[in-house]
Amino acid sequence: ENVFAKWDLNCVCIGEVIEGDRLQYFMYDELVAEVPAESLVLGGGAPVYTRESKEPQYFSDAKKFDINSVDEPQDIKSIAERLIQSPNIASKRWVYEQYDSMVGINNSSTNAPSDAAVVRIKNTDSALVLKVDCNSRYVFADPYTGAAIAVSEASRNIVCTGGDPCAITNCLNFGNPYNPEVYWQFSNAIKGMGDACRKFNTPVTGGNVSFYNQSSDDGPVFPTPTIGMLGLIQNIKIRMTLDFKKKGDSIYLLGESQNDINSSEYLANICGVKISPAPHFDLEEEFKVQNALKDLISKNLVQSAHDCSDGGLFVTLTESAIASEKGFDISTDEFFRKDAYLFGEAQSRIVVSVAPEKEDDFIDALSAHEIDFSRIGEVTASKIIIDEEDFGDISLWKSKFENAISNELQKN
Template sequence: MRFIKTATGVEQQLTTVETAKKLGLLPEEFEKIKNILGRTPNFTELSIFSVMWSEHCSYKNSIVWLKTLPKKSARMLAEAGEENAGLVDIGDGLACSFKIESHNHPSAIEPYQGAATGVGGINRDIFTMGARPIAQLNSLRFGNIQNDKTKRLLKGVVKGIGDYGNAFGIPTVGGELYFDDCYNVNPLVNAFSAGIVEVGKTASAIAEGVGNPVFIVGSATGKDGIHGATFASEDITEASAEKLPSVQVGDPFQEKLLLEATLEVLESGCVVGMQDMGAAGITCSTSEMSAKGESGMEVWLDKVPTRQKDMVPFEILLSESQERMLIVVHKGQEDKIKAICDKWDLYCAQIGEVTDTKRLKYYMHGELVADVPAEDLVLGGGAPVYHREYREPAYFAEAQKFSIDQVAEPTGLDEYRKIAEFLASHPNICSRRWVNHQYDSMVGTATMTTNRPSDAAIVKVKGSDKAISITVDCNSRYVNANPEEGCAIAVAEAARNIVCSGGEPVAITNCLNFGNPYVPEVYWQFVGAIKGMKKACEKFETPVTGGNVSFYNQSSDEGPVFPTPTIGMLGILENKELATTLAFQNAGDLIYLVGSAQNDINSSEYLYSYHGVKLSPSPAFNLETEYQVQEATKQLIREKLVQSVHDISDGGLYIALLESAMPKNLGFDIKTDSAFRKDAYLFGESQSRIVISVAPAQQEAFESALKGRNTAFTLLGTVTTGECRIDNEAFQNTAEIKKLYDTALEKLMN
């Protein structure tokens, strides 16, 4: 192995195809780099290409399909994927910036910091847009909860999210938590954040204006997170733990200072462009900002504040140390940014300037250590784009063979009670109280759903009558059963949750978690999911504002995780008075099922966990029916004809009724329909169904509204005082089943 010794003491390894392979590049990619540069890259240059051409940064295996997703609407204020986060007009001169991203691999190795820095990173994406974060969600998936490893990972991740979010001062207002053996090795940790900004006061991730100074602001740069983007673009193996330095370390108090300084710097008018330093650190922010501005930069790496001695160029460039921003400032305004950063006690150093060369020239003590074209590094520029092979996996055909007749129908009330208790205490359904109590949902005093639960979190937009409604949704069991239908269901359920909470769905962000894209069966799942997302987003007019692709969520022992395209959806309540709870309000109110029951138990928790049938089709779903049910529900809420609204999802009708009854210790007295199997009626998870309670005085108007829309509905029964009755028989006591529901996760964890 050969080195070049320079006058400044910098050593540059001469690279070979073997070096490239160790950095995660393909041999043909190494040849392409040589053609771009017209020479063999040195080690620093090859390291730059390796992170920028990783799947995590370049989307080289996914972009051809991502481009097919709908990305335009009258509300969209930023081109999808072109800025740090999505930006949507919510009216009255205000916009909402929101995004979801994964931190899966870091959380698998070091759960506390992996999750904490995921929260920090997603919030930086929001305030880099100029928006002040007001709420965050998370979507978490772990392996078998009986395993000690799963409990350790869950405890670490939840504590990391709670400690960072609580200290940073942004409420965690909801999310989802699932367990399945497929996540035993590779958990999924997806973080969502939303913020509010005045239209016209946003920042763009762009570098332009020859001679404009380039500043790094925030924390000092260390050796944590080096090659983190590459680490996130490979399978989890036994050797992954050796890559602990690829996991970043977060500081929420520093992030709070950075938030306030960033917003003040933007207000000062001295900013040309700004980008958070996330994956690939300085490399990513300098290259993406330059490429967007069709400009270049000279960057002086020895000017970067570091917290470790003798860091070499590639370490400084690739470090993913947290709480850092790259800011391009109007020339002559340097003193403004320095004064603001001094006020907030942050590092603030000019590390370069904008050029018109369209090249990135990185220097160390005056010596050129890397010289690369910005455009060739980035998505949409010279980064490679692949059309991967895909084919239907063998299990898919097997799943289609399932028939409900293969499962014996339960006999007798006792067996139905046993099933009900099994589902109410199942870790995929039971209360998340053990998790939620570790999060501060009330900081900022804008959360409306902490004490008044609804299907989606509702957060007031201060200074207006509006509120936003936000949710994260994906049943990966459905997606595994049928990627196209399952992903369409994920979008539909997100929209249904927004609608049931009183909101109007307006846009989504996505976090696409899949296995290795080089495996044709995995890529088939990815392609199917994109097709399903496309058709559902077009139907609900919810364009994709951006998001994240996370491939390589698999191990050699366990194989890939279930395909998990998590949907983060934004909804708007034009008036926060439209906010609608899922909780029954009064004994004697009427309970309706809006939508049609089905003789269907496909992919339900009942079938999958209680009966142990792992292969079946996705649940019954019709996109047009779903749309009609949601439109009808919007009208009912706007006309104030409802007392509560709750969608039917995991656990079926019974769990939806129970979740509506428990908040106020009420009950229900309903009748099933003999046209359907009773287990399918109560525990099946067919889609497009909503439970609504109605005051008796509103019955006529309620039914008339649904008939006018030609929407199916059934009067199930009435709300009662603390007892659950089914088909004229006492089924359960609400207080007793609530205790089981509330404490199940705590008992499993403790």
């Protein structure tokens, strides 16, 4: 109660735990109701609604998408510039710095950016790791896969920060559940979320469901099962950051690239293709990649770690470079379309940087794990170079990335 009083918050004791299997309700010290606890919970006697469900037509239409229907771009650099300034990808600094982003003085991510927020636990060597995640475009494309990706990416971000995923809460935003197509989205998203939570051993500790999010003009919102995940770093000294550290460090990609641009920011908002399947995703592959990174971090074999997500590999590399004001020199893979390699959002991939003197130990450690990995380049002083083409200095990209949203808002 003293803690709540300190922050001027209301806190009242409303009951106590008792023996037995009954819930008792009192009004002015008079017992007014008594019910078996089992009757109020799912898995017990609580009613389960089974509503009409129908697969939407767009779902089968999405499966018909063929990457070959999209011409390979000739000017990769101009596309990269548009992506880095997309509202979905550009820095949200202008927004969040207007609030208390320091969490008092407990936020450890301000000057050491990482894939998830790190909050110190006072008087201990440990820290909480927090991440909120969901890409509603993926969930719309495939509710089961998209929801599983939301859980998996939250877990991946926590692992990239040096933490162990512990549990989730959620905020499930959908349209009218009496619409059979909306109910189909909802039920499949729950199944995908459940399977991913079981895989990562992250129980759902609570959450809420928000239905009827729609308008008469545009219909239901994109299904958005937002995941809030909690993790723990046992010793904050091993926390990992996303910024490149030193010129000459090798850059490796953990996980397998795909000839895939499905549901990517590039496909949806640069190419204008709104209907496509969810990106490539395999839950078992995801689990293996995350475990491999845990091992590498515990052995102090990587300098940085940053997951591939919105915007693909190019955005991941650029964010790591911006954070350190370094650059990168990489080569794409001739077995993949260049747009798919750089801008595709296939899951279960992480970019790490490795000091040259630790590279042999790094490779030896990875060889014990059944995952694909490849050396794609190295950290530079400040230049971005792709396939020997000069993309310019990182300072130019940093300006575009950090100012895109404020510039757009000031126009309006």
